[in-house]
Amino acid sequence: MPLTDTAIKQSKPKDKPFRLADGGGLYLEIATSGGRLWRLKYRFGGKEKRLAFGSYPDVSLKQAREKRDEAHRLLAEGIDPGEHRKAAKAVVRASEKDSFQAVALEWFSKFQSTWTPGHADTIMSRLKRDVLPWMGDHLVGDITAPEVLKILRRVEERGAIETAHRIKAICGQVFAFAIATGRADRNPATDLRGALTPVTPKPMAAITDPLKIVGLLKAIDDYKGTFPVRCALQLAPITFLRPGELRMGEWQEIDFESMTWNIPGRRMKGKRDHVVPLSIQAIKILRDLQPLTGDGQYLFPSIRSNSRPMSENTVLVALRAMGFGKDEMSGHGFRSLASTRLNEMNYRPDLIEIQLAHKEKDKIRAAYNRSEYMEERRKMMQHWSDYLDQLAGRNVVELKTNTV
DSSP states (O other): OOOOHHHHHHOOOOSSOEEEEEETTEEEEEOTTSOEEEEEEEEETTEEEEEEEEETTTSOHHHHHHHHHHHHHHHHTTOOHHHHHHHHHHHHHHHHHTBHHHHHHHHHHHHGGGSOHHHHHHHHHHIIIIIHHHHTTSBGGGOOHHHHHHHHHHHHHTTOHHHHHHHHHHHHHHHHHHHHTTSOSOOGGGGGTTTSOOOOOOOOOOOOSHHHHHHHHHHHHTOOSOHHHHHHHHHHHHHOOOHHHHHTOBGGGEETTTTEEEEOGGGSTTSSOEEEEOOHHHHHHHHHHHHHHTTSSBSSBOSSOTTSBOOTTHHHHHHHHTTOOTTTOOSTHHHHHHHHHHHHTTOOHHHHHHHTTOOOSOHHHHHHHHHHTHHHHHHHHHHHHHHHHHHHTTOOOOOOOOOO
């Protein structure tokens, strides 16, 4: 007699497991604990077999009968429903392993150690925001160029032309990794050459006029945001560091005795160790900051977690809050500010380039320059800080050109 939901609910566990049959080999096995599991008894190849369909009530009586009927259809076609389920699960596992997301995460994990932490964060952020939600679950070997282009067009439409090109490059590297690991035959990103809007190079917005520098320095000194952000803004113009190198600074890199900031190559764009001679002003800023964040890893920790540095947009947001537009000043602009004015002061270009950590093609010469010119760089950095102090004091004094 077929089962009913009422009969199932009224059944009570016994000292031994027992079964309630429904028909067609389907039955509900009731354990001594009270658990109820759907099973199908069938024969295939002359052997009696069992197939589990899940527990009741998670799998209803109606659903269990549907699963039974599907198993009978497979048997009628000469297919073992148990083996068919195993094969289907294997396909799902293979699909998960071969999805774009799986390959992208594997690629990221393999190469993350070769990137700066800031670059790695940027790559993962772009994947999570602009790629994986729309393409992550697709089999990497089945993705076509038009599919990739559709994702990139979405980025272009918000005006992020350069970002679209960078995401295309990231996808291209993921597809290349998929080919190398045997999960794809071609790289659809390479078929998109010329499909994106060309990037129009724009110089980083920077204030370089002394009179306007006065306004910038006064705005920084009057900044009403958090103290660490104010310190970051004060250090930016006197250390020449890139925004990522500054915001990810660690206390272990600061040597107060030698008055240097020693940044390991893994954090630098050029992958080489970099030493920043610190002026008296920079040391004072760091000493003032130390009681607040000195117990942690980062000079400028995130407001959400001390285990992470502040966001890459923090300084930029602060500049906008102080009234400096995107075409007027950027985080990178502090480097241009220093470079422009120091060149106008007749400092040797090679000193400035070394302090900006611009890459030197000749590695032997680069190593020599960075050590040999340390004292000259230290004098330059102190003179520069003194010059900015004079400007910030609202006494715009034209210093005599330097002949170092």
